[in-house]
Amino acid sequence: MCDLHDQHDHETTTATDPVMAASAHTTAPNYVPPTGLARDSPAKAAALDWIREHTDRITGLNSEIWDNAELSLREWKSSLAQAAFLEQAGFEVEFGTAGFPTAFTATYSHGTGGPVLGFSGEYDALPGLSQHSGVGHHDPREYVHDPFAPGYGPGHGCGHCVLGTAAAAAAAAVAQAAQRHQLPVTVRFFGSTAEENLIGKTYAVSQGVYDGLDAFLDWHPSTSNATGWRTSTAMTAVTFTFLGVAGHGGHPLGNKSALDAAVMMATLSEFLREENLAPSGRLHWVINNGGDIPNVTPEIAEISYYVREGSPARVQVLLDKVIAVSEAAAKASQTSVRHRITAACWNQLPSRAFAELMYDNMRQLGPPEFTDEAQQLARDLQESLGLPQQGMHTEIAELAPPNPVFLGGGSTDVADISWNVPTVSMGAALAPIGTKLHTWALTSCAAAAPGRAVVIAAARYLTATAIDLLTQPEQLRAIKDEFKQRTEGVAWRTALPDGYEPPMYEPPEWFLEKTGQAWPPDNITWPPQRVVSQEKFSSLGPELPPQQ
Template identity: 55%
Template structure:
């Protein structure tokens, strides 16, 4: 077992005990649990230096002097003001494209072209993924090296008219048996990528104008919604050589923190069976029954096999298309989230056993494949303090009366309190003493390579859900534009401070090394991991100068095809003279 370096031989130091006793709602069991799990311990405040990094959840006050006024910062913010239409235009173009994970052909091209026009060089195919790229701008000595994150994938079923507070899908696919909605930016990745690109371009402009040393690396990342892009690129070494990494995500508030997230495993399961007819179902290996049985079995895990930090959720991706046709192939896709990779793997292993049991019970054959695996996030307290200082210095976004009216209508449609959009900077507070679980991100794998700062802006009104049509509605509306532009300012201002304050960068690195000194990061992706790729259109390959397939990728991929035979039901029954079935 790996231990944190401030534990004494008794297991818990005096400082740990005092901190836990003083934490509101904390349990004395917290420290032993955390130190028994190195990944959770490294991400907790127990890993901070007690002398220089106090984390008192009651009396903590963030430093007020980290954000430094400078001509370079003023130049970056002024650049964003002058070029806000271009940032908003990029935001809206990506929103219109609304492309799925791993197939963001137009979206990634638009983002890369924007950066190229602002002085960045572009390298395509990062980590072997066609829509991933690295854009680089360097000046002077080229040090320090600061990374930005850009995402641009949309979500299925979340198409929605922009600025419409009532559910009205922009893309509605008519089918009298099963109508569907198109893809939509219900997570705001169009804004995420546009604001980050605008901030990167603004910082580069300030570096040229004020002759600042440094390098900006912008990582265009595919498939965040499937938690594939960054974890694959990290394993391939794409993020090596950075001094700090700056990230943001659309949110319902204006805030930053150094809290953690859940680690996650993503697996797809395929059940293979035999043909059958709804009117004569005997002797059929029913794959639809298999996915139904698996989903039922995994629901039973919730009672006795899931801690408060755990999350299990799934989507049946392929099964029967007509009541009188038994599908020979049915597929179901699972996420298993927990506070650390070890705990997430235990949970996913239980899900695999449920799949095996479902296959055994239905007489089908099961295949499963790992689609993604990410760590829990490693926060950085000093980095969060720097970001919070800049957010406070710049101020909160200001929304118009029409924006607030739109926000209140969205809240009304969701049954939430009608408050409109947030116009305040949330206080910076230490993470909860007891980690309660939640979402996951592939930014987490980056955070174990380099000190990482994350923040969010009020891109949607409180009380509306992320991954919803409500968020799609705001993502290209005026309110979304306001949040996107202010996010670009927060990112650029913080990055200028990273370029001009080596002491702060050194403190971030010291904290990072302290957190990671007793644990070694290793990618959760196995060496034989198969990239879940789609073949790019010819025009995309020609524009980006890529060849297909990428090195090390076999194409076309191995097909998943049933070769099962009907089960033995014993001696045949007497023949029946019945009319043909339809």
């Protein structure tokens, strides 16, 4: 039986996306990773020795940041701890990068004419993922005793305490080795705020913070020990605010429920999945303000979405549909709606040459050295979660070309950096086999035995790769040549809207004094404009006459 609708009779045609084309690969199916890229050198040995000699300081910094467990844009103690570590290693630190109070840039220079290498530091925790360290069952360290809304405190369920610490250790090790072996270099470490909201780096890139770098080295705790040159998903974070009219829940006629609008929007947006969400897309949401008590009709409600797709252009198409859904929900509920974009990033630009160099170093250095204690914790967590008790990953995953069909996934604010400077990303296994990031189980591992092994291993991978860029200039040239070729014909422009002001929290006075900052920074309006409903009660029409 023939389909009456010819597949070629589409109302619209789709042109090739230049961003996705730049992110694609043309690797032969029988690809074999090159060897001999990573080379031993006196400078590399000195840098790795520095990490070994400072293991206690490194793992101690990780534990300190884990213990703070501070949320995005409010990492007061954590940013100070990371900055102090680098100051002790000879870096000059300046707080307030791109106007963010807890963002800082640490710089170390030796000699002249050398490359400028960037390292990425993070330190924000996630809400609701509190967990005691090294405990194999769910046991929140901070429990919120609220009889109507019990919950858990924040925790490092994405491992940013490990991420930032390993990167800081690598930056310090490279600086020390460069000084000892007279290698000209400038090392820049970027302490970045609010990665979990994808705010810190995307805005900082738009302000030119990362200009002038020759290469950027990034890593993230992962479920395996691996690197590669696959892309990520572009993303826009958007919050919709519905405004209605409050009233007594026992006398609801004429009230306008903003919560009804948010629930309708959530329901309507789910209907986008069948016909408007490709395998490369992701759409997820949370109602972050839905009222306080059933006896008061909620006058204000907010629902936040992460809209992900393979490129900024594809994100925009999906975002427009989500915005249309919000308008439909507002019309149906007789409320008003407004939206604000809180973050927006591109998909990551791959670097095959950089990944090959990183992989060769990872292969030579070997996987993290997990102790029996680490493996036992991993098995306990797996048992608690109903997973096979396989422990931690104990090998370096083979370097392989990306899947030719992009099927979506996570997003990163490092992506915007990657379109401005050649960037490599690497993962080291902090999550036990079968578990995931953004879980209490990873919080349990981050400062315990698995985290102590991974923070050292990741620091070594980053350090060794960076030293190769200094001692083998031809490697850096090849990486930069690939970057130039990939970006030809693609002009990066921030995905943030015109007039964007990044969200911020006012710092405590002691933090401003300690970091030498003034409040507010020049790039935001303070205090922010208030969001207050001016809606009117809904009319029920003319009064009905009494029944005779």
